[in-house]
Amino acid sequence: xxxxxxxxxxQCVAKADHRKPKPEELSYHKGDVLTIVDxxxxxxxxxxRHNSTGGEGLINSSNVREREALRVDPGLSFMPWFHGxxxxxxxxxxxxxxxxxxxxxxxxxxxxGDYVLCVSVSGDVIHYRVRYRDxxxxxxxxxxxxxxxxxxxxxxxxxxxIATILLKPKQKHGTKSAELELSKTGWLLxxxxxxxxxxxxxxxxxxxHEGHYMGQRVAVKTIKCDVTAQAFLQETTVxxxxxxxxxVRLLGVxxxxxxxxxxxxxxxxxxxxxxxxxxxxxxxxxxxxxxxLDVCEGMEYLESKKLIHxxxxxxxxxxxxxxVAKVSDFGLTKVDSKESDNAxxxxxxxxxEALKKEKFSTKSDVWSYGVLLWEIFSYGRQPYxxxxxxxxxxxxxxxxxxxxxxxxxxxxxxxxxMCWEPEPRRRPAFHKLREKLEREMGKLSPGCRxxxxxxSRC
Numbered sequence: 001x002x003x004x005x006x007x008x009x010x011q012c013v014a015k016a017d018h019r020k021p022k023p024e025e026l027s028y029h030k031g032d033v034l035t036i037v038d039x040x041x042x043x044x045x046x047x048x049r050h051n052s053t054g055g056e057g058l059i060n061s062s063n064v065r066e067r068e069a070l071r072v073d074p075g076l077s078f079m080p081w082f083h084g085x086x087x088x089x090x091x092x093x094x095x096x097x098x099x100x101x102x103x104x105x106x107x108x109x110x111x112x113g114d115y116v117l118c119v120s121v122s123g124d125v126i127h128y129r130v131r132y133r134d135x136x137x138x139x140x141x142x143x144x145x146x147x148x149x150x151x152x153x154x155x156x157x158x159x160x161x162i163a164t165i166l167l168k169p170k171q172k173h174g175t176k177s178a179e180l181e182l183s184k185t186g187w188l189l190x191x192x193x194x195x196x197x198x199x200x201x202x203x204x205x206x207x208x209h210e211g212h213y214m215g216q217r218v219a220v221k222t223i224k225c226d227v228t229a230q231a232f233l234q235e236t237t238v239x240x241x242x243x244x245x246x247x248v249r250l251l252g253v254x255x256x257x258x259x260x261x262x263x264x265x266x267x268x269x270x271x272x273x274x275x276x277x278x279x280x281x282x283x284x285x286x287x288x289x290x291x292x293l294d295v296c297e298g299m300e301y302l303e304s305k306k307l308i309h310x311x312x313x314x315x316x317x318x319x320x321x322x323x324v325a326k327v328s329d330f331g332l333t334k335v336d337s338k339e340s341d342n343a344x345x346x347x348x349x350x351x352x353e354a355l356k357k358e359k360f361s362t363k364s365d366v367w368s369y370g371v372l373l374w375e376i377f378s379y380g381r382q383p384y385x386x387x388x389x390x391x392x393x394x395x396x397x398x399x400x401x402x403x404x405x406x407x408x409x410x411x412x413x414x415x416x417x418m419c420w421e422p423e424p425r426r427r428p429a430f431h432k433l434r435e436k437l438e439r440e441m442g443k444l445s446p447g448c449r450x451x452x453x454x455x456s457r458c
Contacts, residue, residue, distance in 0.1 A: 077233075101167025
């Protein structure tokens with residue numbers, strides 16, 4: 001039976017051709033990706049936009065399926081042709097039987113830090129040294145590349161100074177092409193349809209730009225380092241599984257001179273800056289509670305999927321044009337919570353057991369949520385004001401907890417204290433927090449009760 005409640009923004013894939021549309025209907029081919037824009041007037045119909053042509057029209061929901069998520073697969077790679085540290089003779093063996101344009105990339109053993117592009121031509125294998133200088137790669141001194149993905153993309157289309165165009169990657173055993181998987185599942189977007197605009201942020205891993213994709217305003221996170229791009233495959237894979245009104249929506253990825261992650265554009269920026277730049281005179285208690293509820297609902301959804309965020313903070317919550325708060329940056333999201341890099345942990349937001357024993361769980365996310373509540377009701381102040389990280393660690397372990405921000409409703413402060421229970425199992429689950437916040441909202445603004453859960457903004 002067709003699912004009848006797709007929200008605007010849901011991505012669908014056509015199950016068959018629809019070449020002779022009636023007036024107002026959309027034409028498409030099997031495999032085309034379509035984005036739901038609105039409910040249609042007829043039952044079972046939706047208004048949709050074609051992701052490639054930009055055309056809009058009605059579609060019958062029984063002719064499409066929701067775009068599937070990517071499977072988490074450790075073998076998935078943006079660089080399946082990269083074989084790591086192998087010798088020249090080993091590379092020659094791997095490129096048998098000889099085939100023109102068959103290639104792989106390896107780390108140079110003779111010149112550490114450099115790479116070697118090995119290409120089969122006329123029954124022979126040619127080894128091209130790829131020098132790494134000033135954060136750029138080059139085979140000759142005319143063409144420079146940001147990374148290996150960029151280089152392989154170029155030589156797959158242009159011969160340049162090598163003997164043949166790269167035609168066929170020799171995949172490392174156990175790897176699968178992420179590009180192919182993204183393409184098959186409908187998550188690979190077309191670079192020619194993207195128009196990049198101004199820089200709206202500088203992340204740890206690269207710039208974030210606003211832009212337009214097929215007439216839709218988008219945010220584009222650009223990752224130029226190929227090792228980082230590979231690490232972000234985890235984030236991308238997780239994001240393909242998640243559809244919720246309070247999580248920033250992934251639209252797809254583009255592979256061009258590196259990796260571009262394309263998401264919906266959140267025009268009002270991150271929550272901490274939003275609150276700091278507006279303050280008490282503009283943002284009132286009911287709106288603060290609404291933000292708290294938005295984040296809580298997004299986290300309740302992650303909790304239901306058994307996913308841990310690990311870096312929940314107001315800086316990682318974005319605000320949409322219509323002032324809806326959405327959780328973003330799933331870069332640290334892991335199904336398995338054992339891996340971690342303690343040096344990078346945001347101490348002021350991280351639960352004591354996660355700092356001490358690297359025990360991450362939904363309950364450690366609840367602790368972080370308590371700190372985020374404090375940030376919201378203090379209008380974006382830095383938590384634990386005037387305390388060093390060392391002091392925070394020691395004092396919190398000794399039982400210290402922050403005071404309530406000025407004018408914070410007592411009910412909300414008591415929620416913060418519940419989130420900061422030393423014993424993780426005594427902290428409330430996100431669904432319990434949501435119920436309590438809804439009661440708070442009812443106290444502050446009785447007319448809001450009906451609005452809760454229906455999407456209306458009080």
